[in-house]
Amino acid sequence: MENVTRWITRVYSVLRSLLALLSVTVLPIRTTGKTVTRAAHTGYCRTLTTRLAGRIRGCDGQDLRHSSHRASGRSLVITGAVGTGSLSALLPSGVAVCELFADPLHIDLYPQEAAVVAGAVDKRRREFAAVRLCARAALRRIGVTPGPIVPGPKGAPQWPDGVVGSMTHCDGYRAAAVAHRAMFASIGIDAEPHAALPDGVERMTALPEERAALSRLAVTHPRIHWDRLLFSAKESVYKAWFPLTGRWLDFMECVITPDPECHTFTADFTVPGPVVAGERLSRFTGRWHAGGDARHVVTAVTVPWPAGSPGGENRSYENLGAHAPRPHAGRHDHRAGW
Incomplete structure (x- = not known):
């Protein structure tokens, strides 16, 4: 009986997600620039189930066509509901959050960022790029023009002046949270x-x-x-x-x-x-x-x-x-x- 209940719940979840997709706008993405992050985690298994490809939550309906990324061969689905993801509910007003549950086929990197992972494996480059895509979308929500986000001397991301933020990624999930420094001294997020x-x-x-x-x-x-x-x-x-x-x-x-x-x-x-x-x-x-x-x-x-x-x-x-x-x-x- 427990297996049947779990199966019904899974079917319901899939149907609900498909219905949600029908109610959002699909935005074609164009290339305007180049996105990554820092060195590899030491390998604590990160195995989240991949969800609907290319879906970003909590981005306030932001048109990302002028962001520094490109979705090759497909579009990104942007949902406008604030607080629909689990992370959004954990953070106070004034913090902008974007979550991604699967990676676009291709995301361009700024040259400064690409240099950081020039020798990295493809999986690492995709993680770096996808979490930077989230960060740029979140920055736009607080009115900050995004640019390259490169690691500092100890690996922490260097945010634009006047901004605090944090990023996290594991298999099937990438997210970023940012705010104006005048509102918060610091932010930290993590997903496992x-x-x-x-x-x-x-x-x-x-x-x-x-x-x-x-x-x-x-x-x-x-x-x-x-x-x-x-x-x-x-x-x-x-x-x-x-x-x-x-x-x-x-x-x-x-x-x-x-x-x-x-x-x-x-x-x-x-x-x-x-x-x-x-x-x-x-x-x-x-x-x-x-x-x-x-x-x-x-x-x-x-x-x-x-x-x-x-x-x-x-x-x-x-x-x-x-x-x-x-x-x-x-x-x-x-x-x-x-």
């Missing part, structure tokens, strides 16, 4: 397959108290892969942390406490936190979603400016120049989705 972590990874990424909490949550809320959710939350925290500090944050240097009822989490730092507008932060807060289809986990962190602060000051790592601290020697780059 909703499946248990590979053997041994939890012990390398979770503190003893976190593992104890995960064991309890696995009993009270068994439908959620809490080890994967915790891993994703730490990724989002790191992506929000790094632009504010220029410092590495090890998995063991923050304690994640998920709330299974409110779908939120806290991240308490065990090392000195970032200083934002003169105030040192010891905690980030975030939100999470484990989709009803159980295919992926998405987490998001926004760092607001402290009350009364002017905000807007460009405190990004790229502006720290020669004074920027370096990650500890010997640590490999495990952070994904830059």
Whole structure:
């Protein structure tokens, strides 16, 4: 009976998606320029089911014909509903989000970006390009003209002046979130397959108290892969942390406490936190979603400016120049989705 119910649910989901496609505008894409991101994730399996090809959600109906990309042999389907994707619901007003569930056949790169992945395999180039496509669409939503988005000295994306943002990608899912720096000090997002972590990874990424909490949550809320959710939350925290500090944050240097009822989490730092507008932060807060289809986990962190602060000051790592601290020697780059 359970298999029959699952089959009926899947058929209903497909029919609903097809009906949605009939109600949106299909926009032909032209070439005007050239899109990528940073080095490879160290290989924690990322296996999301590919959804409707070329579909971007949450782009406010933006006409992307003048964006720097090209869909070869097909068009992109742009939906205008804000907040239709799981990520949109996790972020506050003022943050623009675009999500892509399958890649166009071809996306051109700006020369500066193409040079970053000149020696990369095709899969990596497609990930880089697709997430940049999302980023450009999100930038247009906040009124910013997009251009090349290249990695900085430590791999983090260099956003246009006055913008904060984050990107994530895994198989079948790419997304970007951006906002004006005057509204938020930093943003971090991450998506992971909703499946248990590979053997041994939890012990390398979770503190003893976190593992104890995960064991309890696995009993009270068994439908959620809490080890994967915790891993994703730490990724989002790191992506929000790094632009504010220029410092590495090890998995063991923050304690994640998920709330299974409110779908939120806290991240308490065990090392000195970032200083934002003169105030040192010891905690980030975030939100999470484990989709009803159980295919992926998405987490998001926004760092607001402290009350009364002017905000807007460009405190990004790229502006720290020669004074920027370096990650500890010997640590490999495990952070994904830059």
